[in-house]
Amino acid sequence: MLKIEHLTAGYGxxxxxxxxxLTIEDGCVTALIGPNxxxxxxxxxxxxxxxxxxxxxxxxxxxxxxxxxxxxxxRLISVVPQVRNIPPAFSVREVVALGRTPYLNWLGQFSTQDxxxxxxxxxxxxxxxxxxxxxxxxxxxxxxxxxxxxxxAQDTRVMLLDEPTSHLDLQFQVNLxxxxxxxxxxxxxxxxxxxxxxxxxxxxxxxxxxxDRVVLLVKGRIEAEGTADEVLREEILSKAYRIPxxxxxxxxxxxxxILPRL
Amino acid sequence: MSRTARxxxxxxxxxxxxxxxxxxxxxxxxxxxELWQAFTSRAGGGANGVEQSGVAATILFKLRLPRAILLxxxxxxxxxxxxxxxxxxxxxxxxxxxxxxxxxxxxxxxxAMTIQWPYTAAGLAAVPLAAFAGATLAVLxxxxxxxxxxxxxxxxxxxxxxxxxxxxxxxxxxxxxxxTGELRRAMVWLLGGSALSGxxxxxxxxxxxLAGCAVLLLLGHPLNVMQFGDEQAQQLGIPVRRVRxxxxxxxxxxxxxxxxxxxxxxxxxxxxPHILRLLWGGDYRRLLPLSMLGGAxxxxxxxTVARTVIAPQEIPVGIITALLGAPFFLWVLRRSxxxxxx
Amino acid sequence: MKKILSMFMLGxxxxxxxxxxxxxxxxxxxxTVRATEVPTAEPLEVTDGLGRVVTLAGTPQQIISLAPSATxxxxxxxxxxxxxxxxxxxxxxEEAKALADVGGSMGNYSYEVITSLTPDLVVAxxxxxxxxxxxxEDLGLTVYYIANPSSLEDLYGILETIGMITxxxxxxxxxxxxLKARVEVVVEKTRIVSFSPAxxxxxxxxxxxxxWTAGPGTFIDMLIGMAGGxxxxxxxxxxxxxxxxxxxxxxxxxIILLGDAAYGTTAEQxxxxxxxxxxDAVKEGRIYAFNDDTVSRPGPRLVDALEELxxxxxPELYP
Numbered sequence: 069m070l071k072i073e074h075l076t077a078g079y080g081x082x083x084x085x086x087x088x089x090l091t092i093e094d095g096c097v098t099a100l101i102g103p104n105x106x107x108x109x110x111x112x113x114x115x116x117x118x119x120x121x122x123x124x125x126x127x128x129x130x131x132x133x134x135x136x137x138x139x140x141x142x143r144l145i146s147v148v149p150q151v152r153n154i155p156p157a158f159s160v161r162e163v164v165a166l167g168r169t170p171y172l173n174w175l176g177q178f179s180t181q182d183x184x185x186x187x188x189x190x191x192x193x194x195x196x197x198x199x200x201x202x203x204x205x206x207x208x209x210x211x212x213x214x215x216x217x218x219x220x221a222q223d224t225r226v227m228l229l230d231e232p233t234s235h236l237d238l239q240f241q242v243n244l245x246x247x248x249x250x251x252x253x254x255x256x257x258x259x260x261x262x263x264x265x266x267x268x269x270x271x272x273x274x275x276x277x278x279x280d281r282v283v284l285l286v287k288g289r290i291e292a293e294g295t296a297d298e299v300l301r302e303e304i305l306s307k308a309y310r311i312p313x314x315x316x317x318x319x320x321x322x323x324x325x326i327l328p329r330l
Numbered sequence: 331m332s333r334t335a336r337x338x339x340x341x342x343x344x345x346x347x348x349x350x351x352x353x354x355x356x357x358x359x360x361x362x363x364e365l366w367q368a369f370t371s372r373a374g375g376g377a378n379g380v381e382q383s384g385v386a387a388t389i390l391f392k393l394r395l396p397r398a399i400l401l402x403x404x405x406x407x408x409x410x411x412x413x414x415x416x417x418x419x420x421x422x423x424x425x426x427x428x429x430x431x432x433x434x435x436x437x438x439x440x441x442a443m444t445i446q447w448p449y450t451a452a453g454l455a456a457v458p459l460a461a462f463a464g465a466t467l468a469v470l471x472x473x474x475x476x477x478x479x480x481x482x483x484x485x486x487x488x489x490x491x492x493x494x495x496x497x498x499x500x501x502x503x504x505x506x507x508x509x510t511g512e513l514r515r516a517m518v519w520l521l522g523g524s525a526l527s528g529x530x531x532x533x534x535x536x537x538x539x540l541a542g543c544a545v546l547l548l549l550g551h552p553l554n555v556m557q558f559g560d561e562q563a564q565q566l567g568i569p570v571r572r573v574r575x576x577x578x579x580x581x582x583x584x585x586x587x588x589x590x591x592x593x594x595x596x597x598x599x600x601x602x603p604h605i606l607r608l609l610w611g612g613d614y615r616r617l618l619p620l621s622m623l624g625g626a627x628x629x630x631x632x633x634t635v636a637r638t639v640i641a642p643q644e645i646p647v648g649i650i651t652a653l654l655g656a657p658f659f660l661w662v663l664r665r666s667x668x669x670x671x672x
Numbered sequence: 673m674k675k676i677l678s679m680f681m682l683g684x685x686x687x688x689x690x691x692x693x694x695x696x697x698x699x700x701x702x703x704t705v706r707a708t709e710v711p712t713a714e715p716l717e718v719t720d721g722l723g724r725v726v727t728l729a730g731t732p733q734q735i736i737s738l739a740p741s742a743t744x745x746x747x748x749x750x751x752x753x754x755x756x757x758x759x760x761x762x763x764x765x766e767e768a769k770a771l772a773d774v775g776g777s778m779g780n781y782s783y784e785v786i787t788s789l790t791p792d793l794v795v796a797x798x799x800x801x802x803x804x805x806x807x808x809e810d811l812g813l814t815v816y817y818i819a820n821p822s823s824l825e826d827l828y829g830i831l832e833t834i835g836m837i838t839x840x841x842x843x844x845x846x847x848x849x850x851l852k853a854r855v856e857v858v859v860e861k862t863r864i865v866s867f868s869p870a871x872x873x874x875x876x877x878x879x880x881x882x883x884w885t886a887g888p889g890t891f892i893d894m895l896i897g898m899a900g901g902x903x904x905x906x907x908x909x910x911x912x913x914x915x916x917x918x919x920x921x922x923x924x925x926x927i928i929l930l931g932d933a934a935y936g937t938t939a940e941q942x943x944x945x946x947x948x949x950x951x952d953a954v955k956e957g958r959i960y961a962f963n964d965d966t967v968s969r970p971g972p973r974l975v976d977a978l979e980e981l982x983x984x985x986x987p988e989l990y991p
Contacts, residue, residue: 147562169568447802449805641782644781644782646780
């Protein structure tokens with residue numbers, strides 16, 4: 069479980085996030101939405117430790133993470149970033165294996181257990197066939213999946229995703245977010261508890277498919293928090309995105325679409 | 331032979347070969363038999379009475395062997411540092427002199443050369459000491475200039491490095507053109523290969539290069555992870571700032587020591603890791619030690635050429651490395667255009 | 673595997689280093705015994721130009737010179753038959769060219785060749801660095817360093833010293849006497865002149881708008897003065913400096929000496945340079961080639977240069 073309390077963070081003197089309070093439960097996917105500049109990426113950065121916090125506490129399972137070393141923190145929190153500037157000459161397996169970094173010594177030696185975890189991650193993301201291919205030879209969607217597998221190999225309870233579907237084709241968006249959902253809600257027969265997932269997403273229309281809770285971030289503050297029904301409301305969204313919006317519900321499937329009201 | 335061991339065996343063999351060639355070739359060719367005789371008679375205590383073997387022993391133990399060891403160390407230091415910087419700056423065109431070591435050392439050396447030092451042990455150590463000081467000082471200035479808060483971002487380092495290097499080179503040129511007596515001496519020093527005599531330079535560089543290279547060898551895995559950028563590397567648990575600091579420190583010490591005693595030998599630090607990357611991939615856990623082996627072998631071979639091709643003239647080694655490095659690099663590059671490299 | 677290889681490499685390095693640094697006695701260069709024995713003197717101690725105390729066990733018979741000036745001095749004091757090698761630039765006297773070449777054209781000498789010649793004395797000059805002297809010392813060789821003389825008196829002292837350490841004191845004494853006499857002749861003649869023509873000594877004219885010349889403190893500057901002329905380059909600072917063509921036109925030398933004649937510069941080329949035709953020396957056709965070696969190498973040929981300068985600057989003294 070990830071708990072964020074009174075978090076204030078920013079760049080230089082400028083505060084981007086103000087007094088954020090948020091709890092991400094295990095076995096729950098929380099979607100983080102909001103207009104550009106609202107602080108979604110900043111929040112991911114602050115929680116993962118890349119951005120030092122100005123104020124506030126971040127705890128994982130009641131452990132304060134601010135005081136941990138990078139290595140210790142990486143064993144608790146993993147991040148799936150956007151696919152961007154991937155060094156081309158890594159193989160898929162090598163990239164996924166990097167997820168074990170927080171558990172390796174300085175020389176980077178793998179134990180059999182490490183190898184097994186990497187295999188599992190590859191299996192879970194259906195990458196076994198592509199394992200030996202070079203990253204440069206993969207499509208954008210496949211590359212994003214590799215980064216997801218890497219985070220899986222990192223074997224953390226808390227997983228953060230930073231707009232992982234932004235530039236993917238529709239089928240890859242759906243595919244990826246389905247997997248993410250399954251991470252939090254493992255199928256019957258799998259022992260482990262689900263991950264605690266916080267996913268910053270840009271596209272509002274696929275949310276209901278995979279997220280259990282939605283948090284709306286506007287100008288560094290939480291404007292709304294709750295289930296998809298509670299947050300994806302016309303008044304709330306129109307105000308946040310500063311454009312009149314229309315929420316269309318499909319009564320059959322329960323899915324909704326958000327469109328500008330023209 | 332396993333795939334991972336093959337490059338090590340190849341380069342190791344090449345290095346041993348280069349070592350033998352370096353020790354055998356010169357104004358007086360020493361055959362393996364003569365080498366064996368010189369080594370065994372020395373171990374037995376004292377050279378044989380024949381005058382000719384006395385000269386051979388002097389040439390072997392006082393000239394060729396220390397020179398070979400020195401160049402082996404320097405080659406390993408330059409190529410190892412080059413590989414580390416290419417990993418740190420995520421740029422295959424980085425070389426060990428990127429953040430000011432060469433120009434700082436050059437300035438220090440030339441400043442020392444403008445002063446007539448007394449002929450004492452301290453006076454003779456003036457130029458290498460000044461070069462070492464100049465090198466480390468330049469890097470300090472560069473890191474200070476590039477600092478942003480608590481970290482030293484790599485783009486800033488490169489920019490600051492270029493600025494400081496340009497300035498140091500300009501001042502060096504000014505000094506050289508104003509003190510015509512030392513112009514030749516400074517030029518020879520800057521081209522690399524001047525103090526290659528005796529065991530003193532070897533003893534001088536040994537602690538720095540051994541320590542520095544040992545540290546660099548441990549940075550292979552962190553550098554691999556850092557290829558994904560500082561942010562992702564840190565999210566994967568790498569203490570990015572510490573790795574950067576340690577890398578710069580180790581690389582600076584090794585190259586500063588190397589340059590202080592042997593002058594500026596360019597190209598080795600840039601080309602060796604780059605070529606090896608094209609041949610055997612960019613995993614820094616392998617690339618770092620392979621670069622050290624390759625750099626040592628290359629420098630030994632080029633020095634042998636520099637010493638023998640127009641004997642008794644000795645061409646400064648830096649010229650030969652540039653001459654040999656360029657076409658070879660172009661050839662490998664053309665051959666691997668289809669491959670990815672990073 | 674990688675660890676094993678690294679250990680192997682380190683082990684090899686260390687063992688090789690140990691072999692080199694082992695405590696075996698220093699191998700000293702042995703002097704050869706030659707067919708005709710020259711009588712040897714007592715062990716000699718002198719202080720050289722670097723302040724080093726140099727000890728010679730006997731009269732050296734295998735001398736190596738590292739500089740053209742040293743070569744000329746050695747031959748002049750009569751030690752030519754005792755020479756074994758010289759640097760690449762030593763080309764005077766003619767006999768020196770037959771000696772073994774020990775390198776030096778790119779600032780580096782071949783210590784291997786030097787060692788294999790088993791010299792009992794190596795003579796260096798100011799163009800050699802202290803590192804080179806040290807390196808030769810470390811090889812167990814006896815090195816004598818000649819600092820540049822700042823006057824002709826200094827030069828006489830050097831000639832006498834070199835004569836002494838090579839066992840040619842008689843020859844060097846006679847040489848010094850004759851040099852002094854020749855200098856005296858020029859000084860006497862020059863005493864009566866009433867005017868001191870401006871002389872421009874060109875070292876390098878590849879950039880005619882800023883030719884290189886010799887400044888104050890150089891031999892040529894001193895000798896031009898002694899020969900009754902005035903070195904135009906004396907107004908500059910630094911021993912080797914550029915003078916702008918404008919300044920040269922203002923100075924208007926009566927005589928131009930081409931120290932770069934050996935590189936192909938001729939009087940016709942100089943006369944054709946833009947703007948130079950207004951210079952007196954060009955108008956009167958007093959542009960002369962000059963052997964720069966005689967003034968850039970601090971040796972007995974400085975006196976040759978003085979005589980030549982006197983004839984060129986004050987030809988009226990030599991009817």
